[in-house]
Amino acid sequence: xxxxxxxxxxxxxxxxxxxxxxxxxxxxxxxxxxxxxxxxxxxxxxxxxxxxxxxxxxxxxxxxxxxxxxxxxxxxxxxxxxxxxxxxxxxxxxxxxxxxxxxxxxxxxxxxxxxxxxxxxxxxxxxxxxxxxxxxxxxxxxxxxxxxxxxxxxxxxxxxxxxxxxxxxxxxxxxxxxxxxxxxxxxxxxxxxxxxxxxxxxxxxxxxxxxxxxxxxxxxxxxxxxxxxxxxxxxxxxxxxxxxxxxxxxxxxxxxxxxxxxxxxxxxxxxxxxxxxxxxxxxxxxxxxxxxxxxxxxxxxxxxxxxxxxxxxxxxxxxxxxxxxxxxxxxxxxxxxxxxxxxxxxxxxxxxxxxxxxxxxxxxxxxxxxxxxxxxxxxxxxxxxxxxxxxxxxxxxxxxxxxxxxxxxxxxxxxxxxxxxxxxxxxxxxxxxxxxxxxxxxxxxxxxxxxxxxxx
Amino acid sequence: xxxxxxxxxxxxxxxxxxxxxxxxxxxxxxxxxxxxxxxxxxxxxxxxxxxxxxxxxxxxxxxxxxxxxxxxxxxxxxxxxxxxxxxxxxxxxxxxxxxxxxxxxxxxxxxxxxxxxxxxxxxxxxxxxxxxxxxxxxx
Numbered sequence: 109x110x111x112x113x114x115x116x117x118x119x120x121x122x123x124x125x126x127x128x129x130x131x132x133x134x135x136x137x138x139x140x141x142x143x144x145x146x147x148x149x150x151x152x153x154x155x156x157x158x159x160x161x162x163x164x165x166x167x168x169x170x171x172x173x174x175x176x177x178x179x180x181x182x183x184x185x186x187x188x189x190x191x192x193x194x195x196x197x198x199x200x201x202x203x204x205x206x207x208x209x210x211x212x213x214x215x216x217x218x219x220x221x222x223x224x225x226x227x228x229x230x231x232x233x234x235x236x237x238x239x240x241x242x243x244x245x246x247x248x249x250x251x252x253x254x255x256x257x258x259x260x261x262x263x264x265x266x267x268x269x270x271x272x273x274x275x276x277x278x279x280x281x282x283x284x285x286x287x288x289x290x291x292x293x294x295x296x297x298x299x300x301x302x303x304x305x306x307x308x309x310x311x312x313x314x315x316x317x318x319x320x321x322x323x324x325x326x327x328x329x330x331x332x333x334x335x336x337x338x339x340x341x342x343x344x345x346x347x348x349x350x351x352x353x354x355x356x357x358x359x360x361x362x363x364x365x366x367x368x369x370x371x372x373x374x375x376x377x378x379x380x381x382x383x384x385x386x387x388x389x390x391x392x393x394x395x396x397x398x399x400x401x402x403x404x405x406x407x408x409x410x411x412x413x414x415x416x417x418x419x420x421x422x423x424x425x426x427x428x429x430x431x432x433x434x435x436x437x438x439x440x441x442x443x444x445x446x447x448x449x450x451x452x453x454x455x456x457x458x459x460x461x462x463x464x465x466x467x468x469x470x471x472x473x474x475x476x477x478x479x480x481x482x483x484x485x486x487x488x489x490x491x492x493x494x495x496x497x498x499x500x501x502x503x504x505x506x507x508x509x510x511x512x513x514x515x516x517x518x519x520x521x522x523x524x525x526x527x528x529x530x531x532x533x534x535x536x537x538x539x540x541x542x543x544x545x546x547x548x549x550x551x552x553x554x555x556x557x558x559x560x561x562x563x564x
Numbered sequence: 565x566x567x568x569x570x571x572x573x574x575x576x577x578x579x580x581x582x583x584x585x586x587x588x589x590x591x592x593x594x595x596x597x598x599x600x601x602x603x604x605x606x607x608x609x610x611x612x613x614x615x616x617x618x619x620x621x622x623x624x625x626x627x628x629x630x631x632x633x634x635x636x637x638x639x640x641x642x643x644x645x646x647x648x649x650x651x652x653x654x655x656x657x658x659x660x661x662x663x664x665x666x667x668x669x670x671x672x673x674x675x676x677x678x679x680x681x682x683x684x685x686x687x688x689x690x691x692x693x694x695x696x697x698x699x700x701x702x703x
Contacts, residue, residue, distance in 0.1 A: 194689065200696045248638040 139515065140323065140503050145337035147317040147345065149507045152324040152332045160226040160326020161496050164236045165504025168314035169216040170290045171437075172354045177298035179213045180261065180291050181307045182314060184254040186211035186220050187235075191242040195249070198235065207232060215278070215290055216437055217508070218314065219501050226327045230335050236322070237339035240315035245308035255299070262294050269374035270429075270448050273548040277378045278435075280365045281442055281544045285358055306352045313353035317345045321507035323500045360440035364542030366564045368551045375549030376448040377458045379562070381538040383443030386436040387489075387519050388506055394522040395530040396434045396443055397489065402473065402481035402531065403445060403464060405430030415480050417473070418445070421460040425453040430461075438509040443538065451553040462539075462560045469535035471528070478528050486523045490516055589672065598670040599663045600654035603678065631690065635682040643678055 140151035170179045187209050188195040202209055207224035209232075220239060222232040265271050272293075279287040292298040313319065320343070324332040362382040384396035404416020406429075413419040418430050428449035435442045445461050447454045467473060492498040493516055543562040547554035557564040574580050592604070627636070639647065657664060 194692060196689070196693055196696060200699070204701065247640070251637075 139517075142507065143333055145333045146340045146343075148336055148340045148343065149321040150324070150333055150336050151321065151503050151507060152330070154327070154330065155325050156327055158226060158327070159223060160229055160324065160328065161221065161223045161500065162229070162232055162236065162322060162324040162326075162332065163222070163500040163504060164220040164240060164315075164320055164322055165501055165508060166218045166220075166240075166314050166320045167216065167505075167508040168218045168310070168319065168354050169213050170288050171215050171286050172314075172357065173288070174310065174352050174355055175298070175301035175306075176289060176292045176296055177258070177302050178307060178310050178352075179218060180258050181250070181254055181302055182311055183211050183213040183218055184257050185243055185245060185249070185307060185311070186218075186239055188249050188253065189244045189246065190238050191244055192238060195253075201231075202235075205231065209235070213290075214501065215286055217501055217505050219504070221500065223496075229324075229326065229328055229331060233332070233335040234339045237336075237343065240311075240320065240340075241343050243308075243311060245304045245311065247304045250302070250304040250307070255302075258291075259294075261291060265291055266293055267373055269371060269376035269548045270378075270446050272369060272371060272373065273376040273378040273448075273546045274435075274444060274446065276367050276369060276546045276548070277380045277444060277544050278442060280367050280546065281362055281380055281382070282360050282440065283363055286360045286437055286440060309350050309352040310354070312344050313346065315343060316354075317343050319354060319508060321504040323504045323507075325496060325500070357439070360437070362440060362542070364544045364564055366545045366557045368547045368554070368556075369549075370551050371548050373549070374448060375451040375454045375554065376446065376546075377454050377548075377554060378444050378446050378544070378546040379458060379461055379560070380442050380444040380544040380546070382541060383434040383441035384436055385439055385441045386502070386505070386509075387522070388515075389438055389509075391440060392436075392522070393441075393534065394485075395526045395534045396441065397485040398478070398481050398523065398526045399468065399531050399534050400432045400434045400443065401484040401488065402468065402478060403432040403461075404481075404484075405432050405445070405447075408484065415477060417464045417468070417477070418461065421464050422457045425449070425457055428453045428457055430457065438505065442544075451550040454549075455553050455555050458555055458560055462562060465535055465539060469532060469539050471532045473528075473531075475528055478531055481531075482523060482526055485526075486520055489519050489523060493519070592675070593672070597654075598672070598675060600657045601650050601664050601668055601670055602654050603650065603670055603675050631683060631686050632679075634686050635679055638682050638686075639679065647679075 140153045142149065142151045144150065168179060168182065173179045187198050190198070193201075198209075202222075205224060205228050207222060207228060209220075209222050211218070211220045213219065220236055222236060224232050275289055275291075275293075279289065281287060289296065317340075322332070322336055322340075364382070383400075384393035385391035402416065403418050404414065405418035405422070407414030407416070407419055413423050416432075418432065422428055422430055428447060430445070430447050432443075432445045435444060447457050447461070493502060539562075541563075543557060543564050545557040545560065545562060545564055547556075574584050592598075597604070627633070636644070653664070663669070
C-alpha cells in the first residue's frame, strides 16, 4: 500500500525524473554521428544489442518523380534481380542469415531497410549497395511482379476513405510536387509512362551519391563507414540528364481549396491548414505539433476519451474516428484533422472541429491542457526518433535535404519553449488563412467548407 | 527440354566446325521452313515440318510447357506480333500448298534465335529455384 505521504513525496520526484531524462537527451547514444564515406553521407549511432539496422534513404519520393507511379515502381524494384544475383537468391540468402529487408516510400523519400544480426553488417551493406547500383530492371519483372504488387497496394490504400482524403488534401493544398499522389489511384493512367527502362533511368539519378544517405544503428556502427566506403564506391555520382531523372525540388506553395469525391469506400472529411515543416528547416513551427496534440482526437489511454479537445467534443458520436496530425516535409507542412465514420456523424463532428479551433484561437483553453499537449507533442517527437521505423527516415531525410539531422535535444527544447500565446496565434492563423477541405464518401450528407465557416 | 546435342562437341573443334557448317546450312535450308517465312525458333508450329523433323527432337519447343508459356509472355510486343504473323502466314501457305515468293522467305541471316534465349533464362531460374529449395546448409 502506498501511504498518502509517500505519494506526495514521490510526485515531485516523478516530475524530476522526467526533467533529468531530458537533460540526458544529449546522451550520445541517441545522437547520430554524421560523416561521409566514398562521397555518401552516413549517419550512425552506437546502440548496444545483438541486432543492427541499416537504411538507405534516397530523395526520390513521389514529390520528385518525373511521372506518376515511378516512386512506387522503384520501391517495388528494390531487392529484385541484380546483375550479380537473382531476386530469389537474395531472398533465400537473407532468410539463411536471419535478416529482414523491406522498402517503402513517402512523399519525399524512398527508404530501403535491412535489419540483421550485428555480425552480418558487411553482407547487408553490400546488398544495399548492390540494389542501389546494380539492379537489372528487366521488363518481365515489371510486368510479372512490380505492376501486380502495385495493383494490390493501390487496392489496399484506396479502400480506406481516410487515405483517399489525405491524398486529395495534399494535392489540393500543394498542387504539383508535394501534392502529387503518393501512390497512383486505380483510375490514374500511369501505365503509359511506366517502362522498365524508364524506371532504370530514374533509379540512376535516384540512387546517385549526392541523392542518398545511409543511416545505421547498431552495436558496431563504427564499422559502417568502412563498409560503406568499400561497397558504395561504384554508386553513380549523378544520373544522365534525361526526362526520367529525379525532378528538381521547387519551393512548395500552399494553395488551399475544396474537393468533394463520391466514394463507396466510406466517409471521411479532412480539414487541413498550412502547417509546420520538418525540424531543422526554415518553416519549422513547434507550436503546430503542440496544437495537433491539443486538438488530438485519438486517446493515448485505453477506454478513456483522453484530454484532447476534439475527443472531448466528439464524445457523443459512437462510430467516429478523429485524428489530428501535422504532416511535416522539408519545406512545407500540412496540418490535418481527419474524421471518418458514418456520414451524418462525420458531418456534425466537422462543425465541432471548427468550433474547437475557434475556442483555441480565442484563448479559451486552460493552460493545464496546453501543458499536457506540450508533453504529448514532446513524447511523440522524441519517440518517433527513438523508434527505428520512423527515426531512420527522419534522420536520412534531414541529411539528403541538406537541413540539420534530427537532434533530440533541440527538438525537445523547441517544444518546451512553446507558449500559450504561440498556440493561440497558430490557431488564429489557421482560421484566417485559406483552409483545405476534402469530403470523401456520401457527399450528399457531407458538409461544404462554407457550411463549416472556413474560407477556401 | 534440352536433349543431348553434339553442338558443343563440334564447336570446340575448329576443323570439325569448318566441315560441319556448310553441311548444317544446307540441311537447315533443305528443311524448308524458311520458304514458309518461319524462323528456327518456331519450327514446331510449322505443320509440314513438324512431322518430318520429329526425329530431331532437340528442335522441338512444345508450346504447352509452363516454361515456354512464360517465355512467350516475356517476348517484346513487336516480336510477339511478328511471330504470330509468321505462323499464320505459314499456316495459309500450308493449307494452299504454296511457298512464299522468294522475297518474303526468311533469309539465313534473319533466321536467328529470338525465343530460345528467353527459354534458357527461365530454365536457369527454374533450376536455381530447385537448387535453393533442396539446399542443405552445413555450418
